[in-house]
Amino acid sequence: MSRDEQVGKVTLTTPSGRSSVEVLQYGATVISWKYDGAEQLFLSRQSPLDGSAAIRGGIPIIFPVFGSPSEYEDHAGLEKLPKHGFARTAEWKVIEGRVDKEVTASCVLELNSVDYKEIRDAYQWPVHLEYHIRLSDSPASLECSLKVKHLAGSSTMPARFHVLLHNYIAVGDATQAGVSGLKGVTYVDKNASKARVAESSDPILLHGQASDRVYQGGAPDVALLYNDGSGRQLVVSRSETLQDTTLWNPAEAAAKGLKDLHEGGWREYICIEPGSVAALNELPAGQEWVGTQQLRIVEGKSKV
Structure with a gap:
């Protein structure tokens, strides 16, 4: 593990050098994951990385509210929070980094809400967050918990x-x-009537159409099929605590309204987002909640 104190960035590299990941302390945001030199995550060229705004790309952490509090009838205790909460725009601390065996590297970052007045003013519950990032060559994977x-x-x-x-x-x-x-799996389309609909397609092909669907429950493994002739897949697995899945791409029209997205950037990514967002979690004082995802590269000959 190496650290750039001036930028506030951690870089993890596996002993073989095949895998690397870059994590900003700002938001504990993973902004790059490379395997055999190939970038697996999208990062907008227009997104500032200086802590002035949330990052458009990588893996932002949405906590403790998904979207704007006003979207929910039951938003008691969340009313003062900004859109998507505070985790993605707070400064986290690196508390651990290590190489394990010969194929993995990991680090841990933490955020204590009581250390920030602006968080205390917006969110009444004192919470301590720990974010564990583990990079592996075998299998080629990135785990975030x-x-x-x-x-x-x-x-x-x-x-x-x-x-x-x-x-x-x-x-x-x-x-x-x-x-x-x-x-x-049943989903709610936030772009449409918000009616609950059971997904009938497999695979789902967006064909340039906007998607803002929240699939509720089931905690299934979800595979991104690149359909580029390589047969590669990227499989997203998760713990049962992250039972929901958001599938998002703004498409061309809505992308024009995103000032931090470079021109044509919407074509360069699909967001597959494990979460617990269909209902609010309620955690008693003194107790812990853990949610884990794994992104895993699978080589093969599958086709869309």
Whole structure:
């Protein structure tokens, strides 16, 4: 592990040099994951990396609210929070880094909400967050695990929160790539009537159409099929605590309104986002909640 104190960045590299990951302390945001020299994550060329705004790309951590609090009728205790919460725009501390065996490298970052007045003012529950990142060559994978501990405080009410790991997965052409594994899972389309619909397609092909679907429950493995002739897949697995899946791409029209997305950038990614967002988690004081995802590269000859 190497650290750039001036930039606030951690770089992990496996002993073989085949895998590397870059993590900013700002938001504990993974901004790069490379395997055999190939970038697996999308990062907008227009996104500032100086802590002035949330990062458009990589793997932002959404906590403790998904979207804006006003979107939810039941948003007690979340009303003062900014869109997507505070985790992705707070400064985290690196508390551990190590190489394990011969094929893995890992680090741990932490965020204590009581250390920041702006967080205390917006979120009434004191929480301690730990983010574990583990990089492996065998299998070629990146594992991210978020631990939430509700610290003892003046409030006796359970801490209320959503969690979402907002994976921007790089693709050659989002209009051609497919997503497999969600057939039969019920979703809410935030771009449409918000009615609940059971997914009937496998794979799902966006063909340049916008997607802002929240698939609720099931915690299935989901595979991104690149459909570039290589047969590669990127499989997203998760713990049962991250039972929901958001599938997002703004498509061309909506992308024009995203000032931090470079021109044509919407074609270069599909977001597959494990989370717990269909309902708010409620965590009693003194207890912990853990959500884990693994992104795994699979070589093969599958076709969309």
